[in-house]
Amino acid sequence: MTTPDLTTPSSIAPSITPRSSTGRSLGSTIVVFTRQTGAGLRVLLALTVLLGIVYPLAVTGIGQVVFPWQANGSLLAADGSHVNSVANGGQGVAIGSALVGQSFAGPTWFHPRPSGAGKGYDTLASAGSNLGPNNPDLLTTVQNRRVQVAAEDGVDPRSVPADAVTASGSGLDPEISPAYAREQVARIAAVRGLSADKVSALVESSIQGRTLGILGEPRVKVLALNLALAKMTV
Amino acid sequence: MSATSIAVAQILVLVIALVAVHIPLGGYMARVFTSTRHLRVERAGYRVLRVDPDADQRWSMYLMSVLGFSLVSVLFLYGLERLQAYLPLSLGISGMDPAGAWNTAVSFVTNTNWQWYSGETAAGHLLQMAGFAVQNFLSAAVGIAVVVALIRGLARSGADGRVGNFWSDLVRTVVRILLPISVVAAVVLIGMGVIQNLSAHTEIATLAGGSQHVLGGPVASQEAIKELGTNGGGFFNANSAHPFENPTPLSNLLEIFLLLAIPFSLPRTFGIMVGDRRQGWAIVGVMGTLWAGAVGLLTWAELAGRGLVPAAAGAAMEGKETRFGAAASALFAASTTSTSTGAVNSMHDSLTAAGGGVTIFNMQLGEISPGGTGSGLYGMLVLVIVAVFIAGLMVGRTPEYLGKKIGRQEITLVALYVLATPAIVLMGTAISIATPAGQAGILNSGAHGLSEVLYAFTSAANNNGSAFAGLTVATPFYNVLLGLAMLFGRFVPIALVLALAGRFASQKTVPASAGTLPTHRPLFAGLLLAVVLVVVGLTYIPVLALGPIAEALQ
Numbered sequence: 001m002t003t004p005d006l007t008t009p010s011s012i013a014p015s016i017t018p019r020s021s022t023g024r025s026l027g028s029t030i031v032v033f034t035r036q037t038g039a040g041l042r043v044l045l046a047l048t049v050l051l052g053i054v055y056p057l058a059v060t061g062i063g064q065v066v067f068p069w070q071a072n073g074s075l076l077a078a079d080g081s082h083v084n085s086v087a088n089g090g091q092g093v094a095i096g097s098a099l100v101g102q103s104f105a106g107p108t109w110f111h112p113r114p115s116g117a118g119k120g121y122d123t124l125a126s127a128g129s130n131l132g133p134n135n136p137d138l139l140t141t142v143q144n145r146r147v148q149v150a151a152e153d154g155v156d157p158r159s160v161p162a163d164a165v166t167a168s169g170s171g172l173d174p175e176i177s178p179a180y181a182r183e184q185v186a187r188i189a190a191v192r193g194l195s196a197d198k199v200s201a202l203v204e205s206s207i208q209g210r211t212l213g214i215l216g217e218p219r220v221k222v223l224a225l226n227l228a229l230a231k232m233t234v
Numbered sequence: 235m236s237a238t239s240i241a242v243a244q245i246l247v248l249v250i251a252l253v254a255v256h257i258p259l260g261g262y263m264a265r266v267f268t269s270t271r272h273l274r275v276e277r278a279g280y281r282v283l284r285v286d287p288d289a290d291q292r293w294s295m296y297l298m299s300v301l302g303f304s305l306v307s308v309l310f311l312y313g314l315e316r317l318q319a320y321l322p323l324s325l326g327i328s329g330m331d332p333a334g335a336w337n338t339a340v341s342f343v344t345n346t347n348w349q350w351y352s353g354e355t356a357a358g359h360l361l362q363m364a365g366f367a368v369q370n371f372l373s374a375a376v377g378i379a380v381v382v383a384l385i386r387g388l389a390r391s392g393a394d395g396r397v398g399n400f401w402s403d404l405v406r407t408v409v410r411i412l413l414p415i416s417v418v419a420a421v422v423l424i425g426m427g428v429i430q431n432l433s434a435h436t437e438i439a440t441l442a443g444g445s446q447h448v449l450g451g452p453v454a455s456q457e458a459i460k461e462l463g464t465n466g467g468g469f470f471n472a473n474s475a476h477p478f479e480n481p482t483p484l485s486n487l488l489e490i491f492l493l494l495a496i497p498f499s500l501p502r503t504f505g506i507m508v509g510d511r512r513q514g515w516a517i518v519g520v521m522g523t524l525w526a527g528a529v530g531l532l533t534w535a536e537l538a539g540r541g542l543v544p545a546a547a548g549a550a551m552e553g554k555e556t557r558f559g560a561a562a563s564a565l566f567a568a569s570t571t572s573t574s575t576g577a578v579n580s581m582h583d584s585l586t587a588a589g590g591g592v593t594i595f596n597m598q599l600g601e602i603s604p605g606g607t608g609s610g611l612y613g614m615l616v617l618v619i620v621a622v623f624i625a626g627l628m629v630g631r632t633p634e635y636l637g638k639k640i641g642r643q644e645i646t647l648v649a650l651y652v653l654a655t656p657a658i659v660l661m662g663t664a665i666s667i668a669t670p671a672g673q674a675g676i677l678n679s680g681a682h683g684l685s686e687v688l689y690a691f692t693s694a695a696n697n698n699g700s701a702f703a704g705l706t707v708a709t710p711f712y713n714v715l716l717g718l719a720m721l722f723g724r725f726v727p728i729a730l731v732l733a734l735a736g737r738f739a740s741q742k743t744v745p746a747s748a749g750t751l752p753t754h755r756p757l758f759a760g761l762l763l764a765v766v767l768v769v770v771g772l773t774y775i776p777v778l779a780l781g782p783i784a785e786a787l788q
Contacts, residue, residue, distance in 0.1 A: 033298050040303035042283040043401060044310060047408060051371045052364030055413065059420045059455040063430035066421065071430045073448050078441065086436040086448050095441045097448060099427050099477040102440045109442060113556070123447045124354050124435065126472035128553040128581035130704035132682040133541030134785060142546045162549035163556055169475030169580045175556040214243040216483025217559035226441055
């Protein structure tokens with residue numbers, strides 16, 4: 001199966017012992033390596049069928065039966081109901097995923113965070129800015145956003161929370177901090193002609209705390225909030 | 235509770251889960267690799283594939299099996315990437331260019347999962363499933379197989395360089411360890427919101443009247459093994475920051491747990507197989523100390539949020555998701571770079587200077603705290619031998635570990651191992667900094683720009699795969715050079731480790747005497763810790779001073 005030359009580490013480690021018959025050793029090494037490579041190809045193809053076809057399809061099958069809503073993207077219809085398929089006309093038309101942020105511009109909506117995904121919340125281009133902690137361009141951007149957000153929401157620039165002026169890692173962050181949601185209440189109530197108390201109550205009831213009290217951060221899902229807001233107005 | 239105590243509580247939950255799994259998983263893996271019985275399905279497979287699972291291979295034959303298997307893996311994956319336009323479920327995506335396909339094929343076969351491309355636009359579902367996910371399993375299994383060979387070398391006496399059978403180790407790792415855990419983890423992840431379907435990306439109208447694509451794909455099945463196998467290659471560009479890969483704080487904790495579970499349990503497997511569990515405790519103690527130190531430093535750095543941008547924003551939230559915040563992002567970043575995973579739930583390029591420095595230093599430790607599946611433990615065992623050798627020099631005795639003498643040839647192999655990866659990192663960084671093609675990719679100026687390049691080669695040569703992603707690497711220059719760094723960073727150490735395993739297996743085990751250095755006591759663990767830090771420190775401090783340290787002190 002192998003050659004004497006390969007059983008000692010002289011082929012790797014420096015050694016004062018000269019190699020005796022290099023030609024024969026090399027030839028039989030190539031034969032052995034070719035044989036192992038052939039076995040490797042057979043094993044690879046078999047395991048590709050198991051791990052690359054059977055496994056993902058089995059998990060897909062289980063997922064589609066046990067968690068059909070989640071497995072298909074946690075989609076929501078305009079009335080807030082769950083939709084299991086983008087193309088399912090019977091259930092209502094999906095307007096987005098509960099887990100993925102989308103763009104909301106204009107004063108009538110709760111705004112999400114700034115996004116580095118394409119032109120904003122482009123799911124085909126998930127990305128952060130990748131700008132460093134001392135990058136001068138990012139510093140200017142953050143300072144400008146602070147002034148702009150404060151002006152929109154009619155608050156003191158110093159009170160604007162960090163998530164309102166920074167882009168997330170994915171560019172698809174579905175959530176904002178409770179502080180940023182609360183900051184937008186007065187603007188939205190005024191523009192939509194709603195009572196600030198009602199909008200504020202909506203925000204407070206939408207806040208998700210830390211999981212188990214310690215995991216992650218408190219947050220508010222922007223799409224769910226805006227869906228509820230749209231219903232309230234109608 | 236203050237932000238700090240909540241962060242600490244989150245870390246403690248993870249530690250408790252890891253401690254709980256250490257003994258059963260470590261013991262189970264030891265049984266897998268010492269059992270003489272094959273499962274019926276395995277036996278049938280060996281017969282069909284004409285592979286002899288009972289041939290006790292010499293280290294050189296074992297190495298040729300590893301290299302032959304990896305060679306066909308690279309070629310097969312390269313072919314899938316180039317030809318994906320003609321495959322089913324390609325979503326109309328064309329094949330990769332030669333340099334990009336080379337880089338990605340090497341990347342996934344070497345357990346690095348460095349990604350120059352964006353998954354959502356460059357890879358169809360079949361390439362993800364039958365190409366990338368398959369290598370997520372197999373590259374992890376190769377790492378485990380190699381460390382099992384080294385453990386056998388240490389455990390056997392006068393065995394003529396025989397270290398076991400690669401095919402049996404590979405198949406058992408896949409069938410008995412990685413696959414069952416992945417199935418369970420994948421289903422749990424779906425329940426938390428990770429998608430699992432074969433749909434194309436479909437455009438819909440959003441609530442505010444815009445449009446957006448709903449993404450499809452078999453994500454959960456890949457996510458599970460991506461973490462469990464310390465691979466780290468994201469289905470989507472944003473990796474575990476993407477809501478469809480990591481939707482909640484709970485899925486975040488599960489993913490961190492998965493990527494640490496096997497590396498932190500293998501020392502138990504090692505202790506059982508060499509017949510002295512205390513040896514495993516000493517190693518897991520050193521690994522755990524290094525990991526805890528990194529987690530502590532990174533959490534402090536991100537919560538403190540030093541730097542011009544964090545100060546202007548009010549917190550270090552650039553590149554971080556709201557649901558994770560600074561604490562859960564720091565915990566993920568420290569764990570993914572302590573193992574050779576390289577998945578990210580925040581953008582490391584936007585970490586604070588000190589936090590980013592910790593991630594680079596973590597990888598430069600050589601991925602041993604606890605490191606990748608298998609590769610972490612063999613890397614640590616090599617440094618154990620360095621520590622034993624230094625201790626032997628200090629007291630003037632022939633150094634030995636577990637009854638094996640550390641002679642001239644053994645220490646030569648170890649020295650080459652210790653030098654190989656830093657040489658690749660520093661040469662690659664120097665070439666890139668010195669050439670226009672390398673400089674062209676840098677996004678951030680000044681010290682941070684050097685950190686981007688240093689991070690790339692550190693990540694590639696240590697088979698991590700995470701990035702300071704501001705660096706534009708989708709160029710032939712970086713694809714070819716980083717591909718070489720990954721290839722040599724993986725297989726040069728593996729060849730040296732298997733040669734070492736063969737040397738040890740050939741030696742007769744010397745019984746312990748009164749003069750034997752005990753390698754399970756806190757004193758030795760402390761020495762090992764010092765060796766790890768000094769070896770890495772002396773190698774990398776100069777370049778770190780020019781990059782992250784210079785930026786942190788600005």
